[in-house]
Amino acid sequence: MSQQRHGSTPGEAGGVPAFPDLPEATIARLPEYLRALHHLAETGAETVSSEGLAAAAGVNSAKLRKDLSHLGSYGTRGVGYDVSLLVAQIEYILGLDENRAVCLVGVGNLGHALAGYAGFASRGFRVVALFDTDPKKVGEQINGLTVRHLDDLERIAAEESIAIGVIATPPGTAQTVADALVAAGVTSILNFAPGVLSVPSNVDVRKVDLAIELQILSFHEHRKASLTALPGGRAAAASPDKQPEDQEAVGS
Amino acid sequence: MSQQRHGSTPGEAGGVPAFPDLPEATIARLPEYLRALHHLAETGAETVSSEGLAAAAGVNSAKLRKDLSHLGSYGTRGVGYDVSLLVAQIEYILGLDENRAVCLVGVGNLGHALAGYAGFASRGFRVVALFDTDPKKVGEQINGLTVRHLDDLERIAAEESIAIGVIATPPGTAQTVADALVAAGVTSILNFAPGVLSVPSNVDVRKVDLAIELQILSFHEHRKASLTALPGGRAAAASPDKQPEDQEAVGS
DNA sequence: CGCGATTTGTGCACGCCTTCACAAGCGCCT
DNA sequence: AGGCGCTTGTGAAGGCGTGCACAAATCGCG
Known part of the structure; x- marks a missing residue:
């Protein structure tokens, strides 16, 4: 849902291959x-x-x-x-051949884990800066990085050419942080805080809400339970649209 | 707070089937x-x-x-x-009125954070058990819970009526863990490990891959960069920018 | 050199989802 | 009581994505 519509741009330069507009x-x-x-x-x-x-x-x-x-x-x-x-x-x-620089705001429980998440580094991203506003956290060393105060974001973002920011703060401060990121020139945001962010149209936002994922699973649990609990009839006809993925996963 | 006027409370409805199949x-x-x-x-x-x-x-x-x-x-x-x-x-x-029990497997960097994630508890879920296979982690106390060995999963899952499991292990062991969860009667899995899981058709799986989210953002960065690199000032002037959409959402 | 086996690339039909536009219903005001 | 403005609920249209089925293309082999 954080997607926007992009008009196809005919503008074809010469050197670089035109940018296909993919679904x-x-x-x-x-x-x-x-x-x-x-x-x-x-x-x-x-x-x-x-x-x-x-x-x-x-x-x-x-x-x-x-x-x-x-x-x-x-x-x-x-x-x-x-x-x-x-x-x-x-x-x-x-665009992974550029080893993109990423900054992370909010070094709480989740942010701490993300800062050390190996999956980022191994897939084309460098977490180059950590930010927080809590004085007790600023200065802390995490995974070889020093936590900076959010006020330094603009300067550091410019120095490190940071275009992607990750928000891992409590919901209440997410919008403030988003504004700060936008002001610092960040044009892509990955948001872990529940809630809707308001950003300019040239900024892309993707949201990951861990509780929502569980709630969706909970719905399916509820549905499955109500089917098997049904007294008469259509109990067995469960699983209307399941994933038919029953094939070899990545072995080992 | 007082909503009783509606005779057809949840649970039982006259006109609408108790469980509408929603898109x-x-x-x-x-x-x-x-x-x-x-x-x-x-x-x-x-x-x-x-x-x-x-x-x-x-x-x-x-x-x-x-x-x-x-x-x-x-x-x-x-x-x-x-x-x-x-x-x-x-x-x-x-199905949130049941305060569902959730177990979490893999108490690494990310799992540790998830175990203490406040967003779960506040939105209808109780993390009631933590599992790992690393002897150094088993026995550890996290957020008031003791990390158990994965071998105990089947027993504890039955005791606590756990229907939802969260996988936060390295990719290599995710399938093994998924098999164990399924064997223990878990029918919904939230998977944070990259890769495809193979499960029976009656088990629901949702995947959250943090790196993929960043890669999608990276694509849009790449696209935006290739657009602004275009000759001609149309990008800024004529502003073929996206539909205004609904910015200005959360009324502060 | 041609033939068959294999696999890609894609035209097409179908179904889901989104969005518009508007009639139906509800409360309030006169 | 009646009309008026506001809001829901929904029929219809359009767009997007998926999956089938097949023609086109390539390799290996006799």
């Missing part, structure tokens, strides 16, 4: 393909079929082919996709 | 509505219009009305929705 749903799956491809690359595979990659990524093979076709023709009929070529292409599209 | 997209938004409603209730509002609630939840008002209409008719034309009634109804639908 939002496709973009959201590319990282998953990328992870699966890296895994395949480690096992020594040089090529992979759409069927194989789709299984590793947990999606339908037709969907995967359509997704990849939006990037251009990087497969060979009768053979499959060149793993390393596809990795490079997806990483380019996602 | 998946609607379900995903209900928690957001619920949060906004709680916020409104704290400010003392007794009723709210679809316009007002939609703004607070960051969605289109027509969408909100359609979503709520799926639950039944809980609004009054010309007036709006009764806040406390709607809260009760959504909480019932989401």
Whole structure:
């Protein structure tokens, strides 16, 4: 929902390949393909079929082919996709070849964990700065980084060319932090605080609300329970739209 | 706070089946509505219009009305929705009135933070058990809970009626943990480990991959950068910027 | 050199979701 | 009592995404 509509821009320069405007749903799956491809690359595979990659990524093979076709023709009929070529292409599209600098605001329980999350570093991101407003936390060393006061954000963001900010504060201060990030030139925000952020239209926001995920699961629990508890009839006809993903996951 | 006039309380309804099968997209938004409603209730509002609630939840008002209409008719034309009634109804639908027990597997960096995440407790969930396989972690006290060995999962899950499990382990062990959870009778899994899980069709899985969120933001950064690099000042002047959408949401 | 096996890329149909636009319903004011 | 303004609930239209099914393309082999 934090998505915005982007008009296709015909403006084609010469050097760099034009930027295909991919469906939002496709973009959201590319990282998953990328992870699966890296895994395949480690096992020594040089090529992979759409069927194989789709299984590793947990999606339908037709969907995967359509997704990849939006990037251009990087497969060979009768053979499959060149793993390393596809990795490079997806990483380019996602802008991961720039090893993006990320800052994190709010070094509480969750922020602390995020600051040390290995998954960020291993997938193209560098957490280069931590911020908080609590005097007791400012100055603290976390994972080799010193926690700075939020007031220093603008200066440091400029020095480090930070374009992505992560908000891990309590809900009450999230909007204030978002404003500060925007003022500092940050144009992409990952928000872990519950609530709606108001930002200029040129800033992208993605929200992760951990409790919401549990609540959605809770709904399904409730639904399942009410079905099995039904006295007459349609109890057995459960699971109308389940995920049919029953295939090999990443083994090991 | 006093909502008793509605004879068909949750649980049993005459006109509408006790459990309407809601569109998946609607379900995903209900928690957001619920949060906004709680916020409104704290400010003392007794009723709210679809316009007002939609703004607070960051969605289109027509969408909100359609979503709520799926639950039944809980609004009054010309007036709006009764806040406390709607809260009760959504909480019932989401199954939050049962204060669900949740267990968490993997007490690493992230798991540690999740174990102490206040947002869970305040929104209808109790983290009742922590598990790990690392002998150095088993026995540790976190947030008033003792970390148990994964081998004890089946027994404790039964004792505590745990239906929801959270996986916060490294990717390599996620599938093993998922299998253990399923064996212990858990039917809903929230997975923070990258990768695809394979589970029986009666088990629901939701995945949260923090790195993927950043990668999606990175894509938009890349796209924005390639646009501003375009020749011609149209980008700033003619401003083909997105639809105004509904900024200015959370009325401060 | 041609043939068959294999796999990609895609046209098409279908279903879900979103959005608009408006009639129906409700309360308040005169 | 009646009218008026406000708000919900919903029919209809359009857009987006998914999955099927197949033609086109490529490789290996005889």
